[in-house]
Amino acid sequence: MTTPSSEALRAADTATTATGLRTADDSGLVATPYPEPRLSWSLASDRPGVLQHAYEIQVAAGRSFTGAVSSGEVESDVVTDQPWPAAPLRSREVRHWRVRVRTDLGWTGWSEPARVEAALLDDRDWTARPVHVAGDRGRTSPGPVPLLRREFDLPAEPVSARLYVTSLGVHRTAVNGRPVSDDLLEPGWTSYPNRLLYATYDVTGLLSPGRNALSAAVGDGWYRGHLTWHKNRDVYGDTSALLAQLEVTLADGSTVTVATDDQWRGGYGDLFAADLYDGCERDLRHEPHGWRLAGFDDRAWERAAASPLPAGLTQRAHPPVRVVQVVRPEVRTLPDGTIAVDAGENITGWLRLRADGPAGSTLTVRHAEVLDSDGRLLTSILRGARATDRYTLSGGGAELEPEFTFHGFRYAEIEASPGVTVERVEVAVVASDLRRIGEFHCSDERVNALYANVVRSQRGNFLAVPTDCPQRDERLGWTGDIMAFAPTACATFDSRSFLDSWLTDLAIEQRADGAVPLVIPDVDLGELPPMELPFAGTAAGWGDAATVVPTALFEAYGHRSLLGRHYPAMRAWVEFTADRLDEDGTWSGNAQLGDWLDPAAPPEDPARATTDSAYVATVFVAHSARLLADAARELGHADDADRYAELHRRTAEAAWRKWGDHARTTQTGCALALEFGVVPAAERVAVGEALAALVRAHDGRIATGFLGTPFVLPALTRTGHLAEAYRLLLNTECPGWLYQVERGATTMWERWDAIRPDGSIDTEKAGTMLSFNHYAYGAVAAWLYRSVAGLRAAAPGYRVIEIAPRPGSTLTSARAAIATPYGRASVAWSVDGGTLTVQADLPPGTTGRFLPPEGWESAQPLMDLGSGRHRLRLHA
Template sequence: MKTSSTAALPATDTTTRVTGLRTADDSGLVATPYPEPRLSWSLTSERPGVLQRAYEIEVSADPSFSDSASSGAVESDTVTDHPWPAQPLNSREIRYWRVRVRTDLGWTGWSDPARVEAALLDDMDWVARPVHVPDDRGRSSPGPVPLLRREFHLPAEPVSARLYVTSLGVHRTAINGKPVSDDVLEPGWTSYPNRLLYSTYDVTGLLVPGTNALSATVGDGWYRGHLTWHKNRDVYGDTTALLAQLEVGLADGTRVTITTDGRWRSGYGDLLAADLYDGCERDLRRKPHGWQLPGFDDREWEPVATLPLPAGLTQRAHPPVRVVQVIRPERRTLPDGTIALDAGENVTGWLRLRASGPAGSTVTVRHAEVLDSDGRLLTSILRGARATDQYTLAGGTAELRPEFTFHGFRYAEIATSPAVTVEAVEVEVVASDLRRIGEFRCSDERVNTLYANVVRSQRGNFLAVPTDCPQRDERLGWTGDIMAFAPTACATFDSGSFLDSWLTDLRIEQRPDGAVPLVIPYVSLGELPPAELPHAGGAAGWGDAATVVPAALFDAYGRRSMLDRHYAAMRAWVEFTVDHLDEDGTWSGNAQLGDWLDPAAPPEDPARATTDSAYVATAFVAHSARLLTDAARELGHLDDGERYEALHRRTAQAAWRKWGDHARTTQTGCALALEFGIAPATERAEVGKALAGLVRANGGRIATGFLGTPFVLPALTGTGHVDEAYRLLLNTECPGWLYQVARGATTMWERWDAIRPDGTIDVEKAGMMLSFNHYAYGAVASWLHRSVAGLRPVAPGYRTMEFAPRPGGTLTSAEASVTTPYGTASVAWSISRDTLTVEAVLPPGTTGRFSAPEGWHSTEAVDRLESGSHLLSLRPVTSS
């Protein structure tokens, strides 16, 4: 901690302002879980060429900064992830911070102050204990959902109030009948035995002097409900529970604390069952009216029992799950009276209905992603997930929506008793409420639809954790899927804190030998094909999420502290692979999932790809070693950097010696050889030619699975085969991205041929593994950003970026933008006759460079671009 060395200096750069002050906590909550928050900001300026050269941060207990701690002047050209320059926060403590920077014109003025408040940072701060309903313990199937309540008295006007709340299970909490937030499915899904998230809400406006009521409904959620296709229950515990601590400051200066304890009462209501896979069942006749309000008679309710404080309590630092969109579906009535609905797109969420009818009449809602040949819901591919919501009316008109569940669907059917009228229907789309940061458009509307499908799939599967699919009896955090998709995920939505949380669980669940489970949070999957594959982890491509995801986060957001936090898991995974290498330096002794769902693999055996799985595994060892090398050097672990660079080199050479000829025979083999540095530099051009030849020989159809797909287009453009890359992109035959678009896809499919060219869906042949919302093949969107539009980071967090558009195919224009940590960067190009026009925009504090596509040249200097707008005109290269 230092005293300010520049505070008295007047601002000399009046053209630049420091804005957008933020910490690494992206929860949107009133408090932060970090005692020493990492600090970031942005610069705003109308003048070009703005560069930050130094900064100063001040921290104070009051917004006037009359007595403050200062970082002093710190030389730095980055605006992200700077250390807290004051004493660590104590629980509940409030501080203010502000920033000024030195640019090329001198010091700016101080930013407006930002407020930061600490959450409960120590278990000793928790007076509350979890409470549960004793007779609800150990249910073998979903049953009535517990209601919990307590009344309390405030002797004076409340002037401040914080509610710290979480649950074993998922909860909806209210004060005086009003929800404490619009968050749903709180607290999400983590490695519950080791880490349980809570939220801090400012609830001052919900309280009144006198009698108040604090209440909650607590469902099974991921904690106690069905998980995996085995539909196991009680995976984490055999009872749900609520943990809540309400701390109120009164106008007379006193404080009142209300906690979950033995004074709470418990009962049941209209929610008869709620399960993530199966849906919910409500009987509105059983609703105890007024139970959330003061004065309700709960004398017949049961007393609660308490549980020990859970381990690993920490406040959520990423955005919550919320309703993020409302859609009015197309509605029609079938001959049998069933109401058929089409949301127009494949979504994750539920239906909200307004219905009227006599007491005892029913409404049943079923969901599916696609229709069968008769035009009815195809539900067999949901496997064990019932995906059904059932309501019994109490008489009159009611608003109906499910609780503590979600469905993946485009289509739904509503069946009712004869006397029921369904007056209104809306689709509520739910997802972790991440900020959209990336956009892409081009002159081909089919490609725009493809990009929209990628975005929709990410949104539908980023729900508490990054899942594989949102509809069937799975919905798990498969490591291979996010490994393939991470760079795309980081360019379309601000995924930093969301994936940081998931990686924290990966680090917790990683085995002592460094193996990474196939799913995070880890739940037992039983035996998987091939039978020798350990279900606890160790599969190449899947375990490599431990290296690929942190690297993608650092590339996109430039947070060095985040890279440091996950370095141990990166290193442990690579050491695990080293321990499994054969004497010849390759990894061929373990069964692998390989290039999963290669379109040439037998439908019943998706691991039997055309590319040798041992080659794929060895290539990924080299890839992770190279990523770890970069991370080690960034973090100053120089010995590690040398060790893992040598590992990459040895492994790449071993792979090429053993499989060099084989690699040239498949699209995945060539792509990994080029993108992972397996092919020697002297042979890269020939491998690129081989890959291009494979694409042409296959009629432009894709021939890669989960592990090859993210790399095939970059490999083609990286070796100058732009025409073949566009041929893959724009191919409309099966398998291919635009084939899915032509078949009406609104999200990405799990299988390239989920709907066959004749329009049929062969469920049996697919082995009941058939999802229409799986984002792995959506990795193509990263290439759309970086090569079609031509915008990619060169230095972490886009501190330096490259504008390298690669026009091709039938496209005549493309544009993309990314809200970087520095501000919005964008590129747009168009071709008109013999001119290629490119507009590049760089936010203040960044620099860039321009790379002209082959066959075009610019007379302007393009090796260094300063912040601001640049308009470049290129002409075709003429042969002399």
């Protein structure tokens, strides 16, 4: 760190500016939970070849930057995850920061300043305590949703107001009858006994001098609602509760604090039940009109009961759940009078209705992903989830939508009492509101449909946690699913803070011996399918989310601090697996889930894959050891880097000694061996040939499950078998990606053959484990970005970008774009006769390298690129 010289200060790059200033907090809230926020920015410039060589950050109390604290000149070409240069923020403290960078032409001007406000950073800042309706404690079945309220006076005009709010359960909070935000299902789902998230809202504009009211409805949510296929209740506690602290600064300089305590009042309203799996029941005749406004008579309500402050209070740093889209569905009336709704695609969310009818009349809305042979809802595969919303009208017109629930569905049926008119039907699509950053398109519309299905499945399952499915009685944070999907997730949506939060819970829930539970947050799964060997409560490929997901985040976003934060959990998992290796260096002592849902596995036993599960487990030990060694090297842990690189070598050799011949007989066996560095260098060509031969022998049909699928296309591509990779991608026979598309899929399926070629649904063999919105097989989209279009991060955060398109088969064009931390990077190619035209756009601050595809003449086998636009022509 140095102070810029006077000569350096005179040099200026007036064509470049620092823009997009941000911290690691993606919540969109007014405050941040980080006392020392990590800082990032981007560069904007019309000049090609722009690189950052150094930066300077200033932090000050005001926007004039009088008395600013400076980082000094810091040599760095990285625009992400830079340290806070000033003293740590105190609770509620506001600071401003700005940055300028030095390029080859000199210093840019100062950026526009960004504002940072600290949330409540210490438990001592909370005067509020959680409150609940005393009579609601101990309820063991879904019941009325508690309502809580408090009135207060403001003697002068409010000039600033912050509401810090969370709940045990899920809440909908309002000030003077107006919602404090459009966030839904707050505070989401975390390891509640250890970490409870709150939100900070600026509610200044909702307050006025005089009498005001603060109110909330608090549903069961994940905290005490049904969880897992056993439909356990009260997993975390036997009562919901609200924790809220409103701090108001008035025009006369005085302050007013309104905090949840035993002076609050509690009652019930029109929400008779609200459960994540079962749905919502409301009777509008019981709505206590005006309960959210000042002046409501709540003397008949109970006095609230308070409880101790929860452990692990911290502000949410990732985006909230919201309505992200509203769809107008197809609506028709069936012969029996039922209204049938088709959203046109499989979604996560609910129906919004406008209805009119007499008091006491009802509407019942049921949901399903698919229809049965009679064209009615197929609900048996929802298992114990009722997925039903029921409304009782109070007379006249009403706007209807459920609270504190969500459904996975494409189809719905509305049954209405005589005399009820349904005037409008809309579909509200709900998800964690992550920023879309990835795009892909090619000349084959079937592949475009596949890519769209991947996007929908990620959107529908990234809801508070990365779930396996959004429709049945499960919706859990399965580690194996996100392990497989993480690289795709990080390219399609900005998943950094969302998965960072989930990994925080993974570390919390990790066992003392390093084992990672199958689902995060960890809940009791009870009986799993029968295993031939003792089941350790964890599994290879599933627990490896501890290493694979942080690696994917680091590669996509370049935040070294994030990698360091999750390094202990990565290390603990690898040590757990290393401790379980047999004398021959392999892991065969525990039952495994293996290459789950291998299409050749018996439908009733999806763990019985064609690839030996002990082989799969052992090569995953090697894979995670190598990822950990790379992370250790990046973080400067030289001894660990050597130790885990050696563990990778030993384990890979042991796996190949024992299973080398077997591995060559399955697509998963070959793909994992090639991608995990298990195959000896001298045998890579032969194993690549064996994999390609297996694809040809299967007529291009996929033969991999959850663990093999992400790696089979990259393995074929890396070993020079692009034709076979495209044959797998474009195969339309079952099992295959485009088979699902041609069967009408709009999201990814859990099973390759969920719908038979004749259009029937195999509920006899598959039973009820049959989800039509499961993103694991959507891992193929990472290959679409990286190989079909040819856009790949060659250095963390896309600081160096590899442009390596691989045209093949019948495709004549493809394009992809990703909003990287440096800015938008894109590549597009097209084939016209014997000419391949490639256009690449690299954002300022990055460099690139172009790797021409085999079979196309290029002046250089590798071409270095600077930022800006490049157009290249190659000939066959």
